[in-house]
Amino acid sequence: MCVHNKAYPASLELRKVYRTLPDADGERDKLIRVIDESGEDYLYPKDYFARVDLSPAARKRFTEAWERADVTAQR
Secondary structure, rough: OOOOOOOOOOOOOOOOOOOOOOOHHHHHEEEEEEOOOOEEEEEEEEEEEOOOOOHHHHHHHHHHHHHHHHHHHOO
């Protein structure tokens, strides 16, 4: 969840849960790869986000919502 966006207000919404992608190089530099408001993935400072642990049911619904959004975007 985004907890800080001062340097990127157009790209990140406060309190929004974002999808992340693994990035070992970014992790070493304290960065996290996030699919932001543009729909593209970019590296942001890790401290701009708080990890949100979802229950299995919430994780399933969140994943389904992302998949629906991905299919809609491809049309």
